[in-house]
Amino acid sequence: MSKSFRLEIVTPTKHFFNDEVEMVMVKTVSGYEGFMANHVYATKLLVEGKMKIQMPGKNEYRYAEIKSGYIDVKDDVLIFTDRAAWTER
Secondary structure (H helix, E strand, O other), X not given: OOOOEEEEXXXXXXXXXXXXXXXXXXXXXXXXXXXXXXXXXXXXXXXXXXXXXXXXXXXXXEEEEEOOEEEEEOOOEEEEEOOEEEEOO
16 A cells, blocks of 8 residues: 655645655756655755645646745645646646
């Protein structure tokens, strides 16, 4: 059984996403980085790019385009971004 964690994505105008996920991949200032359950705590700056989210028990991904912001990785993951929008890939 895979481990999941709560991912919350917040923009200045709305809560864009709030659900359990297995993995999230975002573009940081040092390149694309993925985060899974039990990841070491971290806070990283984000740059504009694609975000990839894997839902629990699924081999499919959801994609979003995000603007700059930051990710706060603890037991749960919180992303603050200037803009977020769902994309096909």
